[in-house]
Amino acid sequence: MNDTPLITVDGLTVKFQQFEALKDISFTINKGDFVAIVGANGSGKTTLIKTLMGLLRPDKGSVSIVGDMHPGYLPQNTAVQERFFPSTVEEVVSTGLMAKKKFPKFLSASDRKRIRETLKFMKIPHLLKKRIGTLSGGQQQRVLLARALVGNPDVLILDEPTSALDQNMRGHFFDVVRHLHETHGITVLLVTHDIVSTGEYVNRVLYLEQTLRFDGTFDAFCEDPELSPFVHTHPLKHREGWCQH
Template sequence: MMKEEIIKLDHITYKYEQEDVLEDINLTVREGDFLTIVGPNGSGKSTLLKLILGINRVQQGEIYLFGEKINRFKNWERIGYVSQKANSFNSGFPATVEEVVASGLTKKIGLFRFYKKKHREKVFQALKEVGMENFLHRTIGDLSGGQQQRVFIARALVSDPELLILDEPTVGVDVRNVSNFYDLLFELNRNLGLTLILVTHDTGTITEKATHIACLNKQLHFHGDSYEYEELNNQDMSAFYGHDVYTLKHDH
C-alpha cells in the first residue's frame, strides 16, 4: 500500500534577484520517511526549507503539503520545526525547560491562556520522548548545547506534528553528543512513525539512520534510499559538490 504524500515539490525553481538558487526541483516525501538533505554551503538547502515552511513564496512550480497546495494549506500545526538554536541561543534567558516546551502549545491554546493539567502532562510526555523529563525545572540556559536541542525538539513534538523539519540541528552540539542526537531522531522516526526532514553537513554518520538521502546543489543531483546513496563513489560526490570529495564510511 502506497504511503501518504506528506510533501511534493513539483518543478520548483527559485531566484534571488536574477540568480537561480533552486533549479527544477522534483521531490516527494512520504509518511514515515526520514529524509536527509545534504549539500555544500550556498546549495539552496535553507531556501528549500523556507519554501516548504511557507516563509518564502513559491515563484515557479508547485508545493503540496499533505496533498494540498501550499497557498491553501492552513494546518501548520501538523509541521514542527527545529532550527540552529543551540548555536545562537541566549544562555542567560531565564525560562525553565517546562516553560520552553509549553510555549510550543501556544497556537493550540492561545497566547494568554493558562496551562491546564492535561497540557503539563503533554509537556512531560514530550520531554520523556527525548529523554529530558528529569530536567523539567532546570533553566534552559544551564543546559549543554545537545540538551538544549533535545528540549527544542520536545517543544516541536508537544503539539503532535506529523512532520518534523530540522535545519542543521547539531550546530553547536558537542561532537561526542552528535551520535546520541542522531540515535534520538532514529527512534522518533522508527518508534513514533514521525516523518523527518533533516538538513545537515554530516554525511558520515547520518546515512545509517535515514531512510532517504537527497543531494542538493541548486539542482537535485541525487534522491534515493540510503542503500543507493552508499553505492555512490567519490567521483559522483565530487560532481555534486563541485570539488573533490572523499566519502568516509563510519563503522559501528
C-alpha cells in the first residue's frame, strides 16, 4: 500500500429520477488498497461500483481514474443465462480478455492457455466446454470470477462475489484475493455483507447509507458507536475476528 491515488471521487451524487442513491460522496482509493464497501440493502453500493466502472453517469461531482487502470469486474447478480446463453464457459471467460484486444478479436493459443490456467486456479478446469446455462449458481459465479481474473487486472472490483459460494469455495475465494493483493499488489474493492470474513484482510472500510457514513480502518469501524445498528446487531459479530473491542 502506498499513497498513490488511483481513483478519486469528489462530491459524487447519482440520482434515479428524483431519488438520490448517492449523495455528495468523496474519497480516494490508493494503489494497493484493499477496501470493503459495506452498507444495508439499497444503500448505494452497486450504484457506486457502476459509477466507478463508467456504467452510470454522475449527476454532480466527478470520478477520476489516474493513469491506465485494467479492472477485473464482477457485477452483482448477473443474469448469466440471459447474458451469455448459449455460450460455453471458455467463451464467457474469454470475454474478460476482449477489452484489451484490438480488432480482429480472435483468441490466440496463449489466450486459450491463460483461460485454462485461470479455470484451474478457480478449481473448475473440467467445466471448460460446458454451456454456462447448465451450471449451478455457485459454478456460474466461479466462472464469472475467472472472467474477472483472466486479464491480469491491476484492480479487482467485486460486487458481492461470494453470495452464491459454499463455505469451502468462499474460503478459497478469499485466499485467492488475498494472495493477489499481497503478492501482486492488486488493488481490491469488495462489496460485501460478509464483513466478518473480510475484516481481517481489508485496510479500509467504506460504509454507505446514500452518504458516505464512514471511511477508515476496520478497527475504527468496529469502535464507532455511531455505526450501530449495522455493527452491533450483526448476527455474526461474536465470531472470531469480528469487532473484538
